[in-house]
Amino acid sequence: MLAARIVKPGVGFEIDDVEVPRIGADDVLVEIKAAGVCGTDLHYSRGEFLPPLPRTFGHEGAGVVKEVGPAVTDVKVGDRVAIHYVISCGTCKHCMRGNDNRCRKRISIGHDVDGFFAEYVKVPGRNALKIADNVPFEWAALTGCAVSTAYHAVTISGLRRADTAIIFGAGGVGLHAAMWARYFGAGKVISVDLVDSKLEAASRYGADVTVNPTKQDVLEVVKRETDGWGVDAAIECSGSHAALEQAIKAAKGKNAYETGSIVSVGLQTKPFEANFMGLREGRLMVSGDHNRGELSEILQLEAMGRVSLDQSVTKHISLGEVNDAVSMLATHQAGVERTVIDRMTR
Ligand SMILES: [Zn+2]
Ligand SMILES: [Zn+2]
Secondary structure, eight states: OEEEEEOSTTSOOEEEEOOOOOOOTTEEEEEEEEEEEOHHHHHHHTTOSOOSSSEEOOOEEEEEEEEEOTTOOSOOTTOEEEEOOEEOOSSSHHHHTTOGGGOTTOEEBTTTBOOSSBSEEEEEGGGEEEOOTTSOHHHHHHIIIIIHHHHHHHHHHTOOTTOEEEEEOOSHHHHHHHHHHHHTTOSEEEEEOSOHHHHHHHHHHTOSEEEOTTTSOHHHHHHHHTTTSOOSEEEEOSOOHHHHHHHHHHTOOTTSSOOOEEEEOSOOOSOOOOOOTTOTTOEEEEOOSOOHHHHHHHHHHHHTTSSOOTTTOOEEEEGGGHHHHHHHHHHTOTTOOOEEEEEOOO
């Protein structure tokens, strides 16, 4: 079968012919029908955060079950499934509390083990979640990371009805964070990005106010839009150091008692200093992907037509074009929000 792998650091993906994985008793073999290309894959292709190589990447995927191990009971051959990329033990403290994303024995598909940029993938049966017939594979794929990471971040921010949220970054996660903030009843959503075309997309996803920090002072806009009280939730999805500093400031209110929550989602790779003065009763959280229950909730909302990801997939490619898709992420090509590999050909 064909698989897009990183074999040497820093030279991107190569398309290799590899063995179809053999499944164990608890596993299923899934034929991948759609695999999303995520910002994390850009890091991998540049040689950052790499596991031992070679590795097949891809952690947003959906497909059809082709083989089922004898111990698997929840899915059968022919089922359409979304794949949860977090493999957890099910028995540690965090798993027992429903936070499998914090599992003490966690392994991530598409990083620690081979992922979805391939014709077939082997995953534990309980990582394959059956999807309704009306949920397209590409929706299910995106739901596995970009959409669910945003859902988790908005959930833990504690955003309540009529609250004001500011979202830094309008990429795959940031756009869906704006969507979920609206879905969860935000009174006002402010989106921030350096690229105007991405801000236009943010408006389509539900942002009421958009800010380009190269043209406007973000904190002035926050002051104006919140009457000086600061935002209730600041969600940082870009990984920018400056954005996280602004997120902390945006959550501060004018009387130092009313402060919001700050959720850092984008990978912050450098240390930073924060001034907590004026952030009384505020909360600073670092969001870590999403849990299995949340993935299941979102798939249910999609099946019931409560949310649509119709505008989320803007480009379809073949496996052989994966390096182009990754470079497009780096150059922010206008109008391309999410790329999905839906043909496993060279
Ligand atoms: Zn991802
Ligand atoms: Zn566990």
